[in-house]
Amino acid sequence: MNENKKALILLNMGGPRDKDELEMFLRNMFNDKNIITVKSDILRSFIASMIVLSRKNSAWKNYEAIGGSSPINKLTEDLVDKLNKTFEDFEVFQVMRYTPPFAAKCVQQLKQKGIEEVILLPLYPQYSTTTTKSSVEDFMSVAKNDFKVRVIEPFYKNEKFNDKVTNDIISSVEDTKLYNLIFSAHGLPQKIVDAGDPYEKQVNEHVKILSEIFKNKEIEFESISLAYQSKVGPLKWLTPSLEDRLKELKDKNVLIYPIAFIVDNSETMFELHIEYEEIAKELGINEYKVVSCVNDSDEFINVIEELIQ
Structure with missing residues (x-):
């Protein structure tokens, strides 16, 4: 056992x-107090049960359309494996918020290995209470004060990361001038943003940064815009919706x-690739x-190396 070894823990939402x-x-998702923000645990649990009952079967059809499971699991496992082969001073783990592997098992493994220092890397470029805060709180509630913990800040301004994103976008088509680029962000209820969540502000900043990089690379699109996907329920959500933006581009x-998102999941593989394509x-x-x-691209592994230095 290497006494000096540290752990890098990747945090994400998980998927079935x-x-x-x-x-x-x-x-688990709808019992999360950062998602359903009512104060009463009993009421939240009741709401979660109602949502599960009403959505489970229709949601399963979505997963069947992408092979019967979320791609997030295999892709994150691949990323962890590659990072473990890359890093000598860190052992890399993953913790998912709503499906295994959970924080409790990870903490148990860390203690068994005698690891005392931990770096948490939420796999979300921008900060939201519903993602980053929820995942970090979840880990810390299990870890108590048993480790020296450092949390990596949102990395949407990281140059290497944004180079990778812009290069991926540019290389996906032959002539960017012929395309309307839409940055699609997972939506949030407006009331969460109104309560102080910085997500919308950071997503807007990120779009500006990426647009500036395209400008500097002399890459043009017919248009560049931001839209929000995944709205559920009757509440007012962030706008414009992706569907409304698509309506303008007949x-x-x-x-x-x-x-x-950093890792492809049901929101990218089902919603964007199948549902919105039909729309x-x-x-x-x-x-x-x-x-x-x-x-799990090599370029993103280089980004992680830079982030944890």
Whole structure:
């Protein structure tokens, strides 16, 4: 056992591997006080149960359309494996918020290995209470004060990261001038933003940074815009919705980049690749393309090396 070894822990939301895990995923997500922000635990639990009952079967059909499980699991495992081969001073783990592997098991492993120093890397470029805060709080509630912990800040301003994102977008089409680039971000209820969540501000900043990089590289698009996906329920959510933005682009070519995700998941592989593509066809979009997340790419591993120095 290397006494000096530290742990790097990747934090993400998780995703179901089968139908039983889908119920677990939905139940845990809607029991999260950062997602359903009512003060009463009993009321939140009741709301979660109602949502699970109403959505489980229809949600499972979505997962069946992408092979019966969320791609987030295999892709994150691949990233962890590559990082463990790259780093000598760190042992790398993953902790998911709503499906295994959970924080409790990870903390147990860290203690067994005698690891005392931990770096937490939330796999979200921008900060939100619903993602970053929720995942960090979850880990810390289990870890107590048993480790020296450092949390990596949101990295949407990181140059190497943004180089990777812009290069992926540019190389996905032959002529960028023929495409309307939409940065699609996971939506949030407006009331969460109004309560002080910085996510919308940071996503807007990120779009500005990426647009400036395109300008500096002398790369032009027909248009560049931001839209929000994944709205559920009757509350007012961040606008414009991706569907509304697509409505403005009839007969045009559209290129989508999932700006709020690092690892492809059901929101990218089902919603963007299947659901919104069908909407785009119905709306008369000429060509519709989605760019993959950075996933376990060598360039993103270089980004992580820089972030944890």
